[in-house]
Each structure stands twice: as structure tokens, then as C-alpha cells.
Amino acid sequence: MLNKELEKALNEQILKEAEASFSYLSMAVWCEFKGLEGSARFFYRQSDEEKLHMMKLIGYMLEMDTKPIVPSIQVMTNDYTSVQSIFEKTLTQEQSVTQSIHNLITLANKDNDYATQNFLQWYVSEQREEESMIRKILDKIKLIGEGPMTLYYIDKEMERINQEILSQEGEAAV
Numbered sequence: 001m002l003n004k005e006l007e008k009a010l011n012e013q014i015l016k017e018a019e020a021s022f023s024y025l026s027m028a029v030w031c032e033f034k035g036l037e038g039s040a041r042f043f044y045r046q047s048d049e050e051k052l053h054m055m056k057l058i059g060y061m062l063e064m065d066t067k068p069i070v071p072s073i074q075v076m077t078n079d080y081t082s083v084q085s086i087f088e089k090t091l092t093q094e095q096s097v098t099q100s101i102h103n104l105i106t107l108a109n110k111d112n113d114y115a116t117q118n119f120l121q122w123y124v125s126e127q128r129e130e131e132s133m134i135r136k137i138l139d140k141i142k143l144i145g146e147g148p149m150t151l152y153y154i155d156k157e158m159e160r161i162n163q164e165i166l167s168q169e170g171e172a173a174v
């Protein structure tokens with residue numbers, strides 16, 4: 001069994017991953033509605049990934065003989081103003097998730113819970129990779145400069161990034 005404080009914090013993390021999943025889903029929907037198919041594909045995949053992060057936490061808690069709480073999610077905004085602002089929001093969101101993972105590890109350390117510390121290490125690298133990827137994309141968008149004439153190129157660039165991620169995943173699977 002997990003310690004009560006840790007159980008509560010892990011349940012909060014499940015909620016955060018679920019919120020991230022739905023937030024990315026709403027971004028994907030906004031992009032697709034605007035005809036930005038490359039960006040939409042990127043966010044649909046991110047949304048699926050966040051769901052996996054949530055499921056991993058649920059699985060871990062069950063493995064530790066602790067019943068996880070399946071969260072309910074509020075309606076997400078679908079009112080974004082630009083691709084750049086979406087990625088800026090994404091970065092802030094990911095930074096907040098990173099912070100909560102670090103807080104979870106501090107809690108697990110306090111409790112000498114080595115299994116949970118070990119389990120959470122996967123999230124530490126995942127967050128580092130995600131933040132770095134989002135920063136790179138934001139740099140690209142700023143370089144291209146967002147306007148009616150450049151959205152097409154931004155979306156092409158997103159499609160190129162999608163291909164890159166797909167080929168990395170393919171390599172990892174081999």
C-alpha cells in the first residue's frame with residue numbers, strides 16, 4: 001500500500017495527465033477546424049500520449065494495492081488565438097507537470113518509498129524530452145513568424161516534425 005499523502009498526490013497527478021490529454025485534444029480540434037492538419041495530428045498524438053501517462057499511473061497504483069481515482073474533466077476551451085499561443089500554453093502546462101512530478105519524488109523520498117521514486121524516474125525523462133521538443137517548435141514558429149501568409153509553412157513544418165517523431169518511434173520499436 002502507498003502512504004496516504006503519496007496516494008493523494010498520485011491521484012492529483014492522474015488528474016493532471018487527464019487534463020493535459022483533454023487540453024491537447026481541444027488544441028487538436030482547433031487546429032483541424034482551422035485547416036492546420038499537421039498541427040492537429042501533432043496534438044492528437046500528444047493527447048494520446050498523455051492518456052498513456054495517466055494509464056501508467058493508474059496501473060502503478062493498482063500494482064501497489066491502492067485504488068486510484070478516475071477523474072472527471074471540465075469542458076476545455078476551444079477558443080485559441082494562434083498556433084504560437086497554443087505552443088506557449090503547451091510549454092507552461094508541461095512546466096507545471098514537471099514541477100508536480102518533482103514534488104511527487106520529494107514526497108516519495110521523504111517516505112523512503114524506493115519503488116515510487118523508481119517508477120517516477122520515467123516521467124522525469126519524459127518531461128525533459130517534451131519540454132525540449134516544445135521549446136524547439138516554439139523557436140521555429142518564432143523564426144517563421146506567424147501571419148496569414150506563413151500559417152501554411154508553420155503547418156508544413158509541423159508535418160515534418162510529425163514524420164521525424166514517427167521515424168524515431170519506429171527506431172525505438174526495432
Ligand SMILES: [Fe+2]
Binds near residue numbers: 020097
Ligand atoms: Fe504527461
Ligand SMILES: [Fe+2]
Binds near residue numbers: 094097130
Ligand atoms: Fe506532457
